[in-house]
Amino acid sequence: MRASSQIGCSMKVCGVEISSNxxxxxxxxxxxxxFELPDCRSRRLTLKDINSTRELRYFQQTFAKLMQDYQVDRVVIRQRPMKGKFAxxxxxxxxxAAIELISDLDVIIMSTTDIKxxxxxxxxxxxxxxxxxxAYQEVAFNTAYAYLMKDKYAAQEG
Structure with missing residues (x-):
């Protein structure tokens, strides 16, 4: 059953858009x-040195701590194409991958088609x-909103 259909239930998600680093x-x-937009100490995280294992681990730890501190139930990442013009x-x-591999963090990838x-x-x-x-948070917001609403008015089959 969806959280929104139960009185007293809530869900907090973090919408994520990955753009370059x-x-x-x-x-x-x-x-x-x-709906509520909780204040958050970080709106954007950046991997400063893309070739540094230490920096990647720091990014992963920072992201994990942020999700823990804000008690996020689920992270929803906007899927990106693997090939083609917009790959x-x-x-x-x-x-x-660094986000998906964080233990005790529920992460899903949501396709752009499902979001739309x-x-x-x-x-x-x-x-x-x-x-x-x-302005740069709009795609992440739309991803989170689309996820929370995805079952609200599901497409009619038949």
């Missing part, structure tokens, strides 16, 4: 069908500009 983040919680780069896939379908079925009730989020 940056990870853009957006925390979003849903409690009793009410993700090697560094991005390295960051994605969820947003189409469940349009935003306010303008993104009214959220007080940074």
């Amino acid at each position: 940056d990870v853009n983040l957006c925390l979003l919680s849903l409690t009793d069908e009410l 993700g780069g090697a560094v991005g896939f390295k960051l994605e 379908e969820s947003l189409k079925r469940n349009p935003m009730q306010i303008a993104y500009a009214d959220t007080d989020l940074k």
Whole structure:
């Protein structure tokens, strides 16, 4: 059963968009069908030296600590194509793997098709500009919102 259909239940997710060596983040919680954008000390994490194992481990530890501190239930990463015009780069896939390998962290990859379908079925009730989020967080926000709403008005079969 979805968290939003149970009174008193809540879910906090972290939407993630990976762009080059940056990870853009957006925390979003849903409690009793009410959304909240919790304050977060980091909106973007950057891998400074892409060739340093130490830096990659530091990134992974920083991300894990952030998710632990904010008691995130699930991390939702926007899927990137592996080939073609809009393919993700090697560094991005390295960051994605570092996040996925964090123990005790529930991570899922959500396809852009699923995100678009969820947003189409469940349009935003306010303008993104009214959220007080940074422009670079919009994709991460849409990913988190689409995940939380994905089962709300599921596509009708038949």
